[in-house]
Amino acid sequence: MRKLVAACLLVTLCSNADAQKKEVFKFEKITPEVLQRKIYPVDSNASAVVLGDVGSTEIIGNTKGWFSFTFRRHVRTHILKKAGYDEAQKAIMLYVTSGAQEKLEALKATTYNLENGQVVETKMDKDNVFTEKAAKYQFLKKFTLPNVKEGCIIDIEYRIVSDYLNTLQPWNFQGAAPRLWSEYTLSVPQFFEYSFISRGSIPFYISDRSNRMDQFNIVQTQGAEASDRVSFTANVTDYRWVAKDVPAFKPESYLSSSSNYSSHIEFQLAAQRDPLQYHNYIGSWPEMTQNLMNDEDFGKKLDKNNNWLSDVVKPLIASGTNQDKARRIYAYVRDNFTCTSPEGLYLSQPLRNILRTKAGSVSEINLLLASMLKYADIPAEPIMLSTRSNGFVYTLFPMLSRFNYIVTSATIDGQRYYLDASQPHMGFGHLPTECYNGMARVINETATPLNFTTDSLKERKMTSILLINDDKGSWVGTMQQVAGYYESEDIRATIKDKGKEQYFKDLKKGFGLDISMTNQRIDSLTQYDHPVAVYYDFKVEAPKEDIMYVSPLFGEATTENPFKSAERSYPVEMPYAIDESFNVTMYVPEGYVVDELPKSMRVKFNDAGEGMFEYMISQSNDVISLRTQVKFTRANFQPDEYEILREFFNMIVSKQKEQIVFKKKK
16 A cells, blocks of 8 residues: 655745747637538548547545546537548547546537527437447447537537556547647646657647646545545646647558557656655566566466366377477467457456367467467467557557557577467468567566567569460460468458359459459468469450450559558558569460560669569560569658659559550451
């Protein structure tokens, strides 16, 4: 139990108030004129505009002998089009554990519509707020505003009372809709120190702070009658941040997570100071992982002496090398367990239950995998990371709340393999691209740092086509394609969902010519360590046109530039480096001659040769040969490289659209 010092020292800090704007925001009265607005200068095409979003956090004494914080928010949004209806669907995350909790209080949600020239308000019934469990310690309060129509204004107010001082409520200055005014104030007493983590490129309209004195009252209940009370005065710093006329954050292609780049601020408790007993909350990475190893809901369950695993594990390790044993254990978990939640760190149930029910969250499945490997005397350790969609981990100091995913490592003959048994088609030693998001940490005594980058992933795809003439003047050909590893995973998922027949029908539609297919087959469909290979024979009926246009890439061309915006403020983050090659050998159709043939070209992306495009085509008598390749040695590009990257793909699209023109012989 925390105890406050009996004698509280009064510390007077000098005011650091900056000479900033003192403008005060007030929510406008909702009138017919306000509801009749159709366009806002911040974005004339917006489907919804946030008129005001104002929040505050204040740290106060509580009745548990310590401190809590109160977070208040008032947000008002004008929904202009049906595409903006998503703004009326809300979910508020709350944390609850045995020692601390968050409560949602004073929730008010109202919709204002203009009907017959009058403002009509519709209040949300509290019975329409639903609670949904998101993780072991996380709950969502979900609700939808009533009577939402085009042109309505929705108004939401609530407060959260929380015991989680380590991580205060973050604030988003930017979101899916533009914001006319976004304001957040934070009041920090002198005895707490917070680290501020700010991201995004939106400049603050106001950023200032001021100091004042405040009274803090702490009550510690001892029983039914008795309680201890402590009151003291301390200096408080009020921080205020305002962003004005903020454009909507518009995600672009190849962007890992909007949270990495949209403007927001987060807070992490760094230390407590006089008059409290000094304590450093940041600590070190080894301290964080040591705490996890000792946690009853995490590392304490990873005991190699879990004898209840015997009946399952012993048959899997009856023979073979350590690698054979590890592969069998991994395949058993991957192929027999269902992932019920795609993120999380802690166990919500005993590992024994997971083994029995064959279902669990990603962390539960991979922690079970680690336990089974350890039982087989194969060194195994959990690894915590943040997925690409969850955003980057802060590397300067440990912040456990930024991690949302667990995988397992197995060390065999001195080599470390990374495993994720929650993914149904993932091969041994492979991780989903979602896991490649920079820094990760092994949960061991030294918190071994790892760096999973998409630049390290090389996705190679090779396609070959041979087309010859048969004795009836038709084209007959064979197609062979070895997909990249992650494309293979997509193919497996597609076939599981739609079946092989539909998969080949879709290939036929995209081929570019009217063909008939025979001898279709797919290799390595259930050999998850290997890429998928697709084969089929095809036939193109004898052409009858005087002029015949043929795309020599037969449906494999890049037809659209993924980079459409003329400018980009964010990096390009591809899921892997690409190496796609296409080879075709075709005979000129019987009775035709080549009228036009595309020209060959070879271009480097930059002087360092970190990307290249090759299109080499030639004709020898009646045989046309084409080799084309797109290759990048890295997956990530900075904003100042965007223009050249965009133009590079424009060139690829333009070149791969070119056709061979055949003309019937006279």
